[in-house]
Amino acid sequence: MDYKEKIKERIEGHCLITFGKKSKYCSNKEKYIAVVKSLMEDIVPKWNDSLNKYDGKKKAYYFSAEFLMGRALSNNLINMNWQSDIRDILKEYKIDYNNIEESEDDAGLGNGGLGRLAACFLDSAATLNYPLMGYGLRYEYGIFKQKFADGFQIEGPDNWLEFGDSWSIRKSMDKVVVSFADGDVLAVPYDTPVIGYGGNTINTLRLWKSEAINSFNLEEFNRQNYDLSVKDKNDAENISKVLYPNDSKEEGKILRLKQQYFFVSASLQDLVKKHLEKYDSLENFHQLHGIQLNDTHPTVAIPELMRILTEEYKMDWDKSWDIVVKTFAYTNHTILQEALEQWPVRLYKVILPNVYRKIEEINSKLIDELEEKAIVDDIRDYKIIDDNNIKMAYLAIYGTHSINGVAQVHSDILTERELNNWYKLYPERFNNKTNGITQRRWLLKSNPELSEFITELLGTDNWITELDELKKLEKYKDDRDVLERFLDIKQEKKNQLAEYIKEHEGIEIDPYSIFDIQIKRLHEYKRQLLNALQILDLYYRIKENPNLDIVNKTFILGGKAAPGYERAKGIIKYINEIKDLINNDKDINGKIKMVFVTNYGVSYGEKLFSAADISEQISTAGKEASGTGNMKFMLNGTPTIGTLDGANIEIVEEAGENNNFIFGLQVEDIERIKNTYDPKKYYENVDGLKRVVDTLVDGTFSDGGTGIFKELYNSILKGANWHSPDQYYLMKDFDSYRKAQERVNEAYIDRSAWAKKCWTNMANAGKFSSDRTIEQYAKEIWDIENC
Template sequence: MAQLTTEKWIDEIKHKTEKVGGISLADASEKDLFYAICGIVSEEMNKNWIDTQDLYKQTQTKQVYYLSMEFLIGRLLESNLLNTGMLDACNEALVKMGYDPEKVYSIEHDAGLGNGGLGRLAACFLESIASLKFAGHGCGIRYRYGLFEQRIIHGHQVELPDYWLKEEYPWETRKAEEAIDIHFGGDIHMLKKNDGSLEFKYENTDKVTAVPYDVPIAGYQNGVVNTLRLWSAESNSGTTDMMSTQNSQYFHHLDHKHSIEQISGFLYPDDSGYDGKVLRLKQQYFLVSSSLKSIIRQYKKNISRSLIHLPEKIVIQINDTHPSLAVPELMRILMDEERFGWDDAWEITTKTVAYTNHTTLSEALEKWPQDMVKSLLPRLHMIINEINERFCTEVWNNYPELQNKVHELAIIADDQIHMARLAIVGSFSVNGVARLHTEILKKKEMKNFYTLFPDRFNNKTNGITHRRWLLQVNPELSSLITDVIGPQWITRPNQLISLLRYSRDEPFLDRVSEVKLRNKAKLANFIHEKTGITVNEHSIFDVQIKRLHEYKRQLLNIFHVIHLYNELKDNPNLDITPRTFIFGAKAAPSYYFAKEVIKLINRMASIINNDASINDKLKVVFLENYNVSLAEKIIPATDISEQISTASKEASGTGNMKMMMNGALTVGTLDGANIEIRDLVGDRNIFIFGLTADEVLHYYHHGGYVARDIYNTDERVRRILDQLNEGAFGSQEIEFKDIYYHILYHNDPYFVLKDFDAYIEAHELVEQAYRDKSTWMNMSMTNTAYSGKFSSDRTIQEYASEIWKLKRMD
C-alpha cells in the first residue's frame, strides 16, 4: 500500500471534504472527516482489490468460499487503516487538525450482519485468509436491519430496530450487473428425453433478484484484498410496471415487493410462528442459491475446464447448518442447468462442500418440516428425498450393524428434514471447533455418522485475529510487546511465546500493569458517561460479555454477586478486594427466561450500586447493546474472564481467547477451548471449577442429580433462591419467582446450583491471587504469551492445508 505522510493525509482529507463533499475543512464535522477518510482508504484498497482478483484469474488458483448467515465485522475504518499501514499517519493527521481519532472512527455504525461468536469467527477468518495470502471470500446476506438495538429501561430489555444502513455504508460496492435470479415455489414438470435422461421444467415460480454488494477484506500490509459478497433481495418489477396496473393490483404488487425485500430485511426474524419459519428458510436458500450460481458463473468465466473439475478449483465451506441447502442446490444446478447425471453431480458436490459444526445443542441442529420445504423449494425437496433414499439404502445394505439406527441417520425422519445430517452426508469434511467439542460429536452426538465416515471428521479449534483483538484494540500493550520481542508476532503470532522470558521481569510487568490500569480508567470513564455509575479502576474488573443463554450461565455469575452482597450485608467490614462485575449480553426477543436474567442483573445493579453500607466494595454494571465496538472497549480492561458455560455445551468460545490475549485470567469450566487454554498455561494460571463434560452427560443420560437436595443443604443457595421467591429484590413480590421455580421445578437443567460451591471457591482463589501483584502479573503475562496458539492465523492455516488444500499466493 502507498504510504501517506501526515501532511499528505491532511491534504487528502482537505481535498475530499472540499472538492468531493463541498464543505470547507474549517466547517467539516467529524462525520464529514469520517467519510473523507473512508474515501481515501477505499481508493488505496481498490487498487489492490483489482490486482488481487486479476492474480487469481491469471493463476487459476484454488479458492475457498465461506458461506455464513453471519459476518460480525464490526466497524471497519480503523481495521482497514491498520491493515493498509496507514493508521499511525492518519491518527497523527487528525490530532494535528484538532480532532480526536476515536471520535471520528466511532461515527461508523457496527454492521448489523451478525449476532454472536459464529459471526465474529467468520469475520476473523476472512481477515486471516487475506493476511495469510490465501484466495478466499465470504458469502452472506446484506441485512438492512441487524438483530436489534438493545435498550435497558427500568431493568428490562427493550428491542429497537437496528437500521444500520440508514446512512451510506462506505465500504460496499453494488454490483447490479452481477445480479442473479432466485426462484421459490412453483410447479416442477419432469420430462423424459429421447436418450433416457430426465429434464426438469419450472413454471409459476416466485422470482427474486439477488443483487451483490461487495466489501473488500484487506490482508495485513501485504497487498491482498479479498471479497465479502453480501446479497440483497430485490423485486424485479419496476415502479412503472406497478403504476400501469389497476389499483387493486398495485397494492398487491406493493405487498409482493415488501415480501421479497423481507428476505434480506432482518437478521434472525422471529421464527416462533409458521410465517417466520418460512422467511428463515427463504433466507437460507437465498444465500446458498445466489452464492453458488455466482461461484459457478465465475468458474466458467475464468477457468477453461469442465465443471467435473470443480473440486480442484473450488471449496464451499458451510458455517454451521444454516447453509446446508448448498448440498441439494449444487446438485440441482449441476443436474438441471449443467446437464450432469446424478452420479457425477454427487461426486462433484461431495468433493466440493465442507461443513463446520458449531454446537451440540439439539435446538441448534436445524430441522425443517418436510411440507414447508416441499412447498417453498419443490425441486430441492425431490433432490433431498433422493439423497435420503440412496443414503439409507446404502446404510441398510452395507452396514448391518447400523440397520437398527437408520431412523437416527436418515436425513428425512418424522416428517422433518435434518439439516446437520444433510450437511454430513453431502460433504467431504466435518469439523468441530474445539478438541472437546469434536470428541463429543464423534463419540456421542454424531457417533453413528462417525462410524460411517471416520475420515471426514476432524477438529479445527477456533481462533481470533490477534491483529484486531490485540494490536488494534490494545495499542499500548502491543507497543510494549513489540519493544521487548520485536514486531514479528504481528504476522507470526506464535512468537508471543517469547514473552515468557519477561513473565517475571518486574520492571516490564510494572509497565504492563500501568497499561492495564489506564485501560481500566478509560473504561471506567466510559461506564460513567453511559450509565452514571462510578467504578473504581483499582477494583477487579470481572467480565462476562456474550450472548444471553441459559447454558452460558450468567445466572451463576449473578448468584455469586448476590452471595457476596449477602456476605457484606451480614458483615460490612468483610475484607474483600473491591469488585466491579461487568455484563454485556442480548437475549433473543422471545427468550423469556434470558430476559428475566437480564432484569435480575439490572435489579441487583440498582440495589448494590446505591447501597452505601457496603462501602463501594461491589459494583455491578450492565452495558446495553453489546456489540463488537463495545467488546473492543471492555476486553483490554478485563482482569477476570468469565467462561462458565455448563461443561459440554460451549463448542469453543472465542471471547475466552480475546480476553486471555489481553492478559485477563479465565474463571471457567472444562468446556470448549477452556480445556486447551488450561493445557497450555497450566493449572496455576487459570481458575477451573465445576462438573466435567463427562459428568454432565452422565447426569443427563442416567439421572442422579436433584437440585432441591442442594437447596436443602447449602444455606447460601437456599438464601438466594428464597430471596428471589419472596420478592426481596423486586418491586413486586412475584418479580423473580419464575427463576426460583425454573431452577427447582425443572431440576436446574444447566447445573447452576451443582457448580455453585466450586464457583465460589474458584473466586476465593482469584481473591488471593489478585492481592499478590507480582503473582497476578506473572499469571497475566503467561496467558498473553500462550495466546498466539489461538490466533485465527493458526486455525486458517490448518483449514487451508488439511481441508481446503490451498496454496499461499506468495
Template structure:
C-alpha cells in the same frame, strides 16, 4: 501511502468548511479515499483468487464490526492518516461514533470475520459469502432493568467500505415469488501483504419495484407488496420464527444467500474454464454451521437442471466440494426443517433432498450398515429434514471447533457418522485475529510487547509471545504491565460513564462476562454468585473483600423470554447492592448497553477476570475467552470448550477452574436432584429464593418465578436445573472469591498469572486455525 495525495483526495470529498464536517462525513470521505487508493490491489487479488484452487466461506453471519480503524491498521496507514487528520485540525478518534456492521449474533459471526482477516493476511484465496442485512442484530437499551430493542440502521449514513456490483445480480426463485439478489462487496485487507479478500453480501430486492396500475386503482399497499416481501428476506438477522411465517422467512434467507453464492461461484468458474467438470478441483466450500447446508441440494439442482449433469454425478461432485463445521452439541440447535414447509416454499429442492436421502439409504445398505443405524442417520425422519445429517453425508470433512467439542461429536452427537466415516472428522480449534484483538484495541500493551521482543513480527506470528515468558518474574516489566492494565481500565470506566452514565472505579477488580445471553452460558450463575457475595458481606462470613466491578455485556434474542428475565435479574441485583451502604463501595454491577464489537474492544483490554462459566460440554469453543486471555486476563471458568486448551497452554495454576466436568456430569445427571441441593445448602436456598421472596422485582411479569420453577421443577423442554447451576454454585463462588483475594493480596503475583496467559495465547490465533483449514480441508495455498 503518499500523505499529500491522501490529503488531496480526502479533502476533495469533504464540505468546504472541513472543521464543520460531521463524523459521518469524515468517515465517508476517508473510506472512499482508502478504497480508491487500494482499488488496484483489490482487483489484482480477485483475479489471483480465480486463477487457482480457492475456498468459499458460507455463513449466515459476519460480525465485521466497525471497519475503519481496523482497515487503517492492517493497511499500515493508521499513523499516516492520524497525522493527516491532525494537520487538518481533525480528530481521528471522532470516528468512534460510526456504527458497527453488526451482521451477526455472536461468536459464529465474529469467527467468520476473523477467518477472512487471517486468510487475507496469509495470502490465501478465501472469500466469504453472506447476507447484507438492512438492519443489524438490533440496538439494545436497558430501561428499568429490562432489555429494549430498536432497529440498527447501520447504513443510514452510507457504507463507504462496500461496493454494489449490479452486473453480478442473480434471480432467486421460490414457489410463487422471484427476487433479485444484488451483491455488495467488502474488501478484506491483509496485514503486510498484497492480498485482499472479498466478502460478498447479498441484498434482496424486488424484480418489480412498484405496480403503477394497482396504485392508480388506489390499492396503495398492494402496489408495493412485491418490494416489501422481497426486502423482508434481507431485512433482519434471525427473524423470530415461533410461527410458520417466521420459519418460512428464515428458510428463505438461508436459501437466498446459498443459491446466489453458488450461482456466483459457478458463473465465475465457467467464465474461466468453460466447463464445470473440474469444479471440485478448483473450489472448496465451507458450510459454517447448518444454516447454509441447503447449499448441498441447491448445488445439485443447479448442476442437474441448468448444466445437464446426472443426479449421481452432481451428488458425487457435491461430496467433494462441501465441508461442514459443527458449532454446537445441542440437539435443539441442529437445524431441522419440516418437510411440508420446504416442499411448499422450495418444491424442487425438497424433491432433491428426497433423492439425497434415498442415495444415503442405498449406500448404507450396500455397506452392510444395520437398519437401526440407518434410521438414526437418514436425512428425512418422519416429517423433519435433519440438516446436520445431510451435511455429514455430503461433505468431505466434518470439524468441531475445540478438542473437547470434537470429541463429544465423535462420542455422542455425531457418533454414528464418526463410526462410518472416521477419516472425515477433524478438530479445528477456533481462533481470533490478533490484529483487531490486541494490536488495534490495546496499543499500549502492543507497544510493550514490541519493545520487549525488539520488533512487531508477533502481529503476524502470535507464537512469538511465548518468548515473553522470561519476563514473568521481572518485577519492573510486571509493574509496567499493571500500569497499562490500569490505563485500559480507566479508559473503559470513562467509556462506560459516557456511554451508559454509570460510574465505575478503575481501582476495583474488573470481573467481566461478555457473550451472547443464553442459559447455557450461565449469566444467571454469575448473578447468583454476586448475590451470594452480597449476603456473605452482610452476615460477616465474607470479610476484607476487594472492591469488584462485575460487568456484563450481552444481548438476548428478542423472543427469548428466560434470557431477557436474566438481564432484568442482573440489573435488579445491581440495584440491591448499590442501594445498600454496606456494599455500595464494594460491589458494583454493570450491564452495559448495546454490547457489540467496538464495545468488546474496550472491554477485553480492561478485564482482570474473564468469566467463562458455561456448563461443561455445552460451549463448543468460545472465542471471547481467547480475546480476554490475549489481553492479559485470567480465566475463571469451567473445563469446557477452549477453556481446556487455554489452561493447557497457560497452566491451570495461572487460571481458576471450577465445577463439574463432562465425565462428572455423565454420572451426576441421571440422578441429579436440584431440589435436594436447594434443601440441604442454606446459602444456595437463600440466593435462589431471591427470585420469589421479594428481594428483587420483575415488574409483575412473573418471569422470575418462571426462572425459579425452571431450576427446581423444570419448564418446557428443560429438566430441572438443566444447566447445573445449583450443583456448581458453591464451588464457583469459592473459586471466584479465591481469585479476587489473590488479586488484592499480591498484585505482582496475580499480574504474573495475567502475563503468562498473554504469553501463551499464540495457539489461539485464527492464523493458525486458517492455515490448518487451508492445508488439511480446503487444499489451498498462497
C-alpha cells in the same frame, strides 16, 4: 502534489460532492464518510490487483449467516500500515481522528461468536495470502440495538446502513435471480475489501441484498392501490431486512428459510457462472472451489448445487454427487443433537419444492448406502428426512468430505457420543479445528499500549503475524520491572474503560477494583444466572459482615438475548434488579458494583477485553463448543475463572491450571449423575443458596408482573415439559464457583504473583491465533495454496 495534500484534497472533494459543504461544516459522521471514500480510491486498485493473482488457482469460500466485522476504519488502516499517516493528515486538517473513529457504526452483520469467528478467519486468510472469499447476507438492520427500560431489554432497530456503507461497492452487473415457489427475487451483491496485514492481499466479502424484480407497479398505483403498488418491493426486501428475525411464528420461520436459501443460491449461481466463463464444463468445479459451511444455516447449499448440476446442466446424478461432496466441508458449532437445526418438511415443500425433491433423492441415496453396509435396525439414526423434519446436520455430514468441531473437547464429544454413529460410518471425514482469534483486532488494535510493550521486549513485531512469538515473553514472568510496567498498562486500560462506562452507562466504578467480566450472548447454558446468584450471595454476605475481607470488585456483564428467548430476557431483567439493589446501597461502601453494558458488540468488546482482570467462562461442561471470548481475554493477559468446557481446556493446557481458576462439574461427571441429579439437595443444604434463589419468588425483586422470575425459579427446581430440573447444574456448581471466586480474591492481593499469572496467560496465547486455524483449514480441508 504530495500524498498528504492529495488526501486532503480528496476529503474536501468528497465533502462537497456528497454533502454539499466544506469539511469544516461537516459532522463527524460526514467527515468519516469522506475519509473512507478518499481511502477507497487507493484501496480499490490494490484490491483488483490482489484478486488477479488467484487466477487459475483453487479458492475457498466461507458461507456464513453472520460476519461480525466490527468497525473497519482503524483495522484497515493498521493492516495497510497507513494509520500513522492518516492521523497526521487529519491532525493537520484539524479533524479529530478519535471522533471520526467513534462515528463509525459497527456493521450489523452478526450477533455472536459464529459471526466473529467468520470475521477473524477472513482477516487471517488475507494476512496469510490465502484466496478465501466470504459469502453472506447484507442485512439492512442488525439483530437489534439493545436498550433497557425498567431493567427489561428493549429491542430497537439497528439501522447501521442509515448513511450507507462507504467500504462496500454495489456490483449490479453480478446480480442473479433467486426463485421461490411464491415468486422470484433479485440478489444484488455488495463487495467489501478484506485487507490482510501488510496490505499484500485484499480479499472480498460478498454480501447479497434482496430486491424485487419489479419494484413498482404503476398500474396499481394509478388505481390508487398504493400498498399493492409496492408489495413486491417490500416482500422481496424483507428477505435481507433483519439479521435473525424472530421465528416464534410460522411467518418468521418462512422468512428465515428464505434467508438461508437466498444467500446460498445466489452465491452458488455466482460461482457457477464465473467458473463457466473460464471452463466449458462443471466437472472440474470441485478442483477449483472449496466451500466451508459455517454451521448448518447454509446447508441448503448441498441440495441446491445438486439441483443446479443435475437439472440446469443435466449432469449425471452420481457424478454430481461426487462433485458436491468434494466441494463442501461443514463446521459444527453445536454439541447437543436435540439442538441441531431441523426444518419442517411442509415448509420446504411450500417454499422450495424443487430443492426438497433433491433432499428426498439424497436421503434415498443415503438409505441405499446404509442398506449396502447392512445398517438396517438403526436406520432412523441416520435418515435426513424423518418424522416430517429435515435434519440439516445429517444432510451436512452426508453431503461433505469434512466435518470439524471447533475445540478438542467438542470434537471428541461429537465423535464419541453425539455423532458417534456417523463417525463410525465416515471416520475419515471427522476432524478438529480449534477456533482462533486475530491478534490484529484483539491486541494490536484494541490494546496498542500492550502491543508496543510486547514489540519492545521481543525487539520485533513479528508476533503480529506469528503469534507463537509471544512464547518468548515467558522468560520475563519473574522480572519485577516488566511485570510492573505490564500492570501499569492494565491499569491504563481499566481507567479508559471506567471513563467509557461512566459516559455511556452513567455508572461510576472504581478503576482499582477487580474487573470481573462476563460478556457474551445471553443463553441459559452460558450461565449468566449462576454469575448473578453468586454476586447476590456476595452482597448478602457483605451486608451480614461489613468488614468482609475482599478486594473491591466490579462485576461487568453484557450481551443480547434473542427477541423470542423469554428466559434469557428474564435473566437480563433479574441481573438488572440485582445491579440496582447493589449500586444503590451505600452501606456496602462500594465494595462491589455491577454494570450491565448496553448494546454489547465488537467495539465495546475491544475496550472490555483489554481492561479485564478476570474472564468469566462458566458454561455447563460439555455445552460450549469452543468460545472465542476466552481467547481474547487470555491474549490481553486475563486469567480465566471457568469450567473445563470448550476451549477453556486448551487454554489451561497452554497456560497452566495454576494460572487460572477452574471449578465445577466436568463432562464425565455430568454423564455419571445426570439420571439421578436432584437440584433441591443443593438448594436446601448449600449455605446461602436457598436465600438467593428464593429472591426470584419472595418479592425481593419485581419482574413487572410478567411471571418470568417464577418461571426461572421453576426451571431450576421443577424443570419443564421439555427439560429436567436445573438442566445446566447451577445448584451443583454454585458452591464450587463461589470458592473459585474466593481464590481469585486471595490471588489478587499478591500483586506480583497475580501479574505473573496474567503474563503467563498472555505469553501462552499463541496457539489461539486464527492464523493457525486458517493454516489448518487451508492445508487439511480446502487444499488451497497461499499466493
